[in-house]
Amino acid sequence: MNNKIEKCIQCDQPTDRAGIHEDSLYLDNGEGPLCLDCYQESHILELETERDALRARVKDLEEHVAEIHAKMDRIMKIANGNNFGSVEGLVKVREIIREPEPPEEQ
Numbered sequence: 001m002n003n004k005i006e007k008c009i010q011c012d013q014p015t016d017r018a019g020i021h022e023d024s025l026y027l028d029n030g031e032g033p034l035c036l037d038c039y040q041e042s043h044i045l046e047l048e049t050e051r052d053a054l055r056a057r058v059k060d061l062e063e064h065v066a067e068i069h070a071k072m073d074r075i076m077k078i079a080n081g082n083n084f085g086s087v088e089g090l091v092k093v094r095e096i097i098r099e100p101e102p103p104e105e106q
């Protein structure tokens, strides 16, 4: 057996590469060495995982923005026909900003 031949940890085929400090292919999480096919496949999976996490983050932020817009709408409803400069008006606005969105309101 020739232990100088680097083998892919996934498919056990020779990687056709030189070694850990040479041109071997390792994933961002340190896994390897990998042959080019397995590297590309795994790297795509890594990127897809990252993309999914970013999409989830965008969704969270969009929900947060929608929440802020809903609060702004409620604040503007109070502002219409009210003296926004009054202490009562400011207290109400502060309450809306702090409280969670009530489920029955739109």
Ligand SMILES: [Zn+2]
Residues within 6 Å of the ligand: 008, 009, 010, 011, 012, 013, 034, 035, 036, 037, 038, 039
């Ligand atoms: Zn492989």
